[in-house]
Amino acid sequence: MAVRQKQIYCRPTLCIGCRICANACALTHEGEANPRLGRIGIRQNLFERYEYQELCRHCDEPPCLDACMVGCIEKDEKTGIVTNDDRCVGCWMCVMVCPYGSMKRNLVKQMAVKCDQCKDLDGPVCVEACPTGALVYEDREDEPEKPFFTGPSVT
Amino acid sequence: MEETRPLCVNAIVNLTDRTVDFVETPEEIIRNFVGGRGLNMYYLYKYLKPQADPLSPDNVLILGTGILTGTLAPNTGRHSVTCKSPESGIIGDSNIGGFLGPEMRFAGIDRLIILGKADKPVYLYLEDGKVEIREASDYWGLLCSQTEAKFHYDLGSDVEVQSIGPAGENLVRFACTRYGVKNAAGRCGTGAVWGSKNLKAVVARGNRGLPVADPQGMINKYIELRDYLKESKVINVLGRVGTPLLYDVSNYLGAIRTHNSQQTVFFDTLNAEEVHKHVEKMIGCYGCVVHCRHRNTLGGEGPEYTTEVLLGANIGVADTAKMIDLNNLVNDLGLDVSSTGTYIAWAIELFEKGYLNEETAGRILRFGDYNLARDLIYDIAYRKGLGDTLAEGSRLVQKFGPETADFLIAIKGLPQSDPHDVRYLKGFALGIATSSRGADHLRSRPTLEILDLPVSFTTQLYGEPVDPNPTSYESKSTVVNFSETIYAVVDCMGICKFVCHGFNSPRNLNYDHFSELTRLATGLEFSKDQLKQVGRRVLDQERLLNYQEKGITRKDDTLPARYFDEPMPSARAKGSHIDREGFNKMLDEYYELAGWDKDGMLPRERIEELNRLRDLTEK
Numbered sequence: 001m002a003v004r005q006k007q008i009y010c011r012p013t014l015c016i017g018c019r020i021c022a023n024a025c026a027l028t029h030e031g032e033a034n035p036r037l038g039r040i041g042i043r044q045n046l047f048e049r050y051e052y053q054e055l056c057r058h059c060d061e062p063p064c065l066d067a068c069m070v071g072c073i074e075k076d077e078k079t080g081i082v083t084n085d086d087r088c089v090g091c092w093m094c095v096m097v098c099p100y101g102s103m104k105r106n107l108v109k110q111m112a113v114k115c116d117q118c119k120d121l122d123g124p125v126c127v128e129a130c131p132t133g134a135l136v137y138e139d140r141e142d143e144p145e146k147p148f149f150t151g152p153s154v155t
Numbered sequence: 156m157e158e159t160r161p162l163c164v165n166a167i168v169n170l171t172d173r174t175v176d177f178v179e180t181p182e183e184i185i186r187n188f189v190g191g192r193g194l195n196m197y198y199l200y201k202y203l204k205p206q207a208d209p210l211s212p213d214n215v216l217i218l219g220t221g222i223l224t225g226t227l228a229p230n231t232g233r234h235s236v237t238c239k240s241p242e243s244g245i246i247g248d249s250n251i252g253g254f255l256g257p258e259m260r261f262a263g264i265d266r267l268i269i270l271g272k273a274d275k276p277v278y279l280y281l282e283d284g285k286v287e288i289r290e291a292s293d294y295w296g297l298l299c300s301q302t303e304a305k306f307h308y309d310l311g312s313d314v315e316v317q318s319i320g321p322a323g324e325n326l327v328r329f330a331c332t333r334y335g336v337k338n339a340a341g342r343c344g345t346g347a348v349w350g351s352k353n354l355k356a357v358v359a360r361g362n363r364g365l366p367v368a369d370p371q372g373m374i375n376k377y378i379e380l381r382d383y384l385k386e387s388k389v390i391n392v393l394g395r396v397g398t399p400l401l402y403d404v405s406n407y408l409g410a411i412r413t414h415n416s417q418q419t420v421f422f423d424t425l426n427a428e429e430v431h432k433h434v435e436k437m438i439g440c441y442g443c444v445v446h447c448r449h450r451n452t453l454g455g456e457g458p459e460y461t462t463e464v465l466l467g468a469n470i471g472v473a474d475t476a477k478m479i480d481l482n483n484l485v486n487d488l489g490l491d492v493s494s495t496g497t498y499i500a501w502a503i504e505l506f507e508k509g510y511l512n513e514e515t516a517g518r519i520l521r522f523g524d525y526n527l528a529r530d531l532i533y534d535i536a537y538r539k540g541l542g543d544t545l546a547e548g549s550r551l552v553q554k555f556g557p558e559t560a561d562f563l564i565a566i567k568g569l570p571q572s573d574p575h576d577v578r579y580l581k582g583f584a585l586g587i588a589t590s591s592r593g594a595d596h597l598r599s600r601p602t603l604e605i606l607d608l609p610v611s612f613t614t615q616l617y618g619e620p621v622d623p624n625p626t627s628y629e630s631k632s633t634v635v636n637f638s639e640t641i642y643a644v645v646d647c648m649g650i651c652k653f654v655c656h657g658f659n660s661p662r663n664l665n666y667d668h669f670s671e672l673t674r675l676a677t678g679l680e681f682s683k684d685q686l687k688q689v690g691r692r693v694l695d696q697e698r699l700l701n702y703q704e705k706g707i708t709r710k711d712d713t714l715p716a717r718y719f720d721e722p723m724p725s726a727r728a729k730g731s732h733i734d735r736e737g738f739n740k741m742l743d744e745y746y747e748l749a750g751w752d753k754d755g756m757l758p759r760e761r762i763e764e765l766n767r768l769r770d771l772t773e774k
Contacts, residue, residue: 016439016446019254020377023227023442027374032364033226034261036313045312046335047304049450051438107362125374129227131381131444 002060003080006139008040008117008124010053014134017044017051021126021135028118028125030106037106039115040126053135056102056115058082064094064103064114073114083116160366162222162677163190163265165198166286168279170352171212171271175286180266185679187768189686190265191221192248192646193693195237198268199246200696201769205703209241209344210326210351212272218259218317218357219266221649222679225257225365225441227377228672229384229664230651232257232441236340238348242328242494242548243568243593245701247343250597250646251317252440253334258315261361273353278318280310281359291355295324298487299333306358318356319346320489322536326350327546329494329570330536333486337448337456338440341491342572343592344548368678376675380668381444389660390445393653394437397447398460399427401575404605405464409726410576413468414522415500416564416717419576420725421468429475430458445653455483464574465496470503471523481528488536497570498545499531501563510555516541561716567707569593573600578718579728580604582631585741589635589712591697597652599639601631602659616661628737632744640690644669647689694749695761702756709755712742 022038030037041054058075062082065073072087073094084094090110095103104113117137118124127135163180180194188197195217207213217237224231234256240247259265263284276291294302299320306316315334322330323346330346331339340346349355367373384390392400403426405411413421423429433453439446450456458466458479466485467478485492505511506520513519517540520527534542544551549568552560564571566587573596577583582604583596590598603616604625614620617637622629638657645655648669652658656665666683673681681689701707714733722732746755 013436016437016443018439018441018443018446020227020442020444024374024377026364027227027367027370030364031367031370033367033373034361034364036261036362037364043312045307046456047300049435108364128378129374129381131385131439132446 003078004139005058005080006137007058008055008115008127009136009138009140010055011134011136012051012053014132015042015051015053016132016134017042018131020129020131024125024129028121029113036104037113038126039104039113041102041104043101054101056082057100058115058117063097063099067093067097069093079119081117081119082114084112084114086111088112160263162679163194164263164284165266165268166264167268167270168286168288169271170269170273170277170288170354173273173288175288181771184768184771185222187689187692189222189644189647189689191219191224191233191649192235192237192250192643193689194266194647195219195235195248196246196693196696196700197768198266199237199239200700200765202268202270203239203700207239209239209244209247210347212270212352214239214348214351216269216345216348216352216354217266218269220256220260221647223672223676224649225260226367226672226676227373227442228650228676229377229380229444230440230442230654231649232443233649233651234259235646236332236345238345239704240343240345240569240592241326241347241351242344244705245567245707246592246697246704247345247348248592249331249340249342249345251332251334251338251340252651253315253317253338254441255315255317255334255357255359256649257441258359258361260365261363262359263361263363267357269352269354272351276353276355278354278356278358281357281361283362294318294355296321299489300336300487302356303335306356310358311360314358314360316356316358319349320487320536322489323347323350324355325536325538325546327490327535327538328548328550329491329498330489331491333489335456337486339486339491342493342595343569344491346489367676369675373675376672380664384444384654384663387660387662390653390663393445393447393659396427396431397437397449399425399430399458399463401460402426402463405575407726408579408605409723409728410579411464411468412564412571412574412576414471415469415504415562416576417504418725419723419728422473424473424475425463425467425478430463430479433475433479440651443651445651447653451479451483453479453483455479455486457486458482461572461574462492462496465493466528468574469496469500470528472525472528473523474525477525481525481532484529484532488532490532490536493572494548494570495532495535497564498548499528502531502541502545504562505555505559510559564594564715564717566590566594566714567592567711569595572596576723576728577714578723578733579731580625581628581733581737581741582625582634584714584718584733584738585631585635585745586638588714588738588742589745590639591694591701598642599635601634601638601657603657603661604634612661616657626731628734628741631741632748635745636748639694640687641666643690643693644686647693648673691749695757696765698751698755699757699762699765709742709746709753712755714738
């Protein structure tokens with residue numbers, strides 16, 4: 001049974017692509033500025049005109065956990081938070097399997113970095129830092145899954 | 156274990172010999188010039204051979220990030236592009252937002268100093284503290300958008316690219332360099348210098364972290380300042396509609412540059428409300444809390460207030476969609492909007508006055524002709540026909556005769572960027588007349604002059620009592636002196652002027668905030684007074700460079716004759732013009748406050764100080 005947990009959600013129309021969330025995350029977790037080192041990422045293409053927020057969903061059945069060959073990714077049974085630790089060898093399998101693009105690479109340390117919802121702080125720093133309120137940390141009802149294929153119709 | 160990163164790493168790239176050297180800026184120099192525009196000016200003075208031809212290999216091209224660029228401090232996405240300007244022949248310096256500046260720092264390089272000329276088209280690739288000079292033949296000839304898309308395809312979608320378009324390649328003297336769809340180091344023709352060096356683009360991928368002295372302190376400070384800035388009314392409005400909000404303000408005053416400043420009132424179709432019908436979403440640059448950039452529904456970004464007037468009112472195009480289309484075109488070709496709009500309007504007036512005719516111009520020039528403007532913009536970028544002539548910019552005064560300069564809205568060879576006709580507001584007039592790169596509002600415009608603020612308020616703002624009447628000549632020198640000093644400091648920091656004290660709000664970031672943020676980011680302590688002195692030193696350095704390159708003195712700190720001799724024709728500002736006597740008095744006071752002599756020259760001690768700093772050796 002999945003744990004009911006608060007999640008970081010984004011309201012994409014409010015995202016301006018400033019990468020402050022990612023930078024604040026990097027400063028909190030790495031002590032250095034660089035949005036690439038953040039656990040959250042903003043993938044922006046100014047020509048194709050989109051901002052996509054790479055957020056960890058802390059999946060019920062995390063593909064990254066299954067893919068990790070050293071077993072350094074864990075899902076906390078009580079809180080539901082998926083974390084990794086520094087046993088990571090940098091094989092990037094988790095990066096490949098994440099369907100949301102939210103596993104990040106620290107290329108200097110050769111280690112994967114992943115969102116832990118700032119579990120040791122009062123709340124996620126990205127949500128706190130977002131200048132437009134695009135990011136929220138909420139407990140929402142799960143949307144019932146809609147079947148991708150509907151039954152054949154005879155019309 | 157990696158050694159600690161120096162505060163400022165400069166890569167000296169010699170394109171002729173294809174070598175790259177690295178030097179660190181000593182702390183004494185950082186204490187004197189801080190970074191960004193300040194250090195760029197320092198290095199320009201150090202490396203530029205006096206009187207060099209701007210389009211020759213002797214010109215020095217510098218891309219320098221500010222001391223706060225890339226840190227979490229609000230709106231720190233900016234860097235400065237500096238060289239000797241091919242348009243004006245004096246310093247060329249242009250500040251650009253977007254994401255390249257931070258990315259350069261994350262790649263381990265704070266400043267690129269580019270010398271010489273490559274024999275074939277090249278681009279610079281920055282990663283992991285290294286600079287590679289790579290072949291760019293495949294990219295040459297592409298539009299700005301195509302160039303960036305191709306780099307994203309070839310090198311990965313996560314690289315940041317600043318490039319020139321066809322205008323820069325064809326050495327149009329007012330070509331710009333561009334990041335993304337719209338961000339531009341627009342002014343002073345920096346793009347032509349890139350083109351003259353066969354440099355198509357600078358590409359960065361930054362994987363390294365940028366050390367911050369006090370990370371937690373920085374996060375707390377950022378959150379405090381963000382909440383402080385978000386309370387500001389003007390920042391909220393800028394975030395909603397962007398700079399077009401100023402259109403109505405100037406238009407009701409009767410001070411919109413219309414038809415090459417022959418008129419001063421234009422249609423309401425270009426105001427913020429109309430423009431906003433074409434806006435899909437507002438977006439921001441790196442670390443931005445303002446988000447003033449429009450993503451328009453016509454396939455580009457913008458327009459800014461500057462664009463809508465200079466490619467709208469100034470050439471008579473009143474249709475909002477057509478004006479936005481011109482904006483998108485100019486952006487993609489890599490031309491400076493302000494200069495392009497001013498020269499086209501000037502050419503039309505030259506045609507009206509008979510300096511050009513149907514035979515020499517190849518067509519009939521008239522105001523309000525969108526198709527003509529579109530064709531001319533293409534012709535300028537690709538240097539065809541009349542466009543080839545206009546691509547020479549303000550130098551054409553020599554071709555058409557010195558009297559044509561009277562109605563070319565340019566100072567020191569650089570067209571006015573501010574769409575505001577300065578004949579009404581005397582502070583604006585003094586600002587553009589004395590600005591170090593030519594007629595430019597981002598150097599010293601005391602924007603708040605446009606509002607009728609109470610005396611108690613202006614006293615608090617400028618630190619001393621000033622005359623609240625915007626049309627008086629009294630104490631405008633104080634206002635301009637205050638503005639140019641803080642703008643110089645903000646450019647050294649790498650922060651956007653939209654969150655700078657005095658630029659459009661009296662309660663944005665001031666010296667105290669800058670010194671606090673610098674301490675949190677780097678550990679260096681600067682007092683308020685020291686920062687002010689840095690601002691003055693940068694301005695003096697620019698003055699010295701201008702004197703060295705083109706003998707700039709009092710005679711050049713002036714306005715186009717139209718501003719002196721022709722009263723404004725309409726609305727509230729009707730009848731305003733600049734009085735020569737009043738202007739000279741303002742100039743006298745301005746020089747006195749700057750510590751310059753009556754002729755606008757630096758004192759000998761200051762020159763000696765700047766020379767001593769220049770001759771300091773580096774590691």
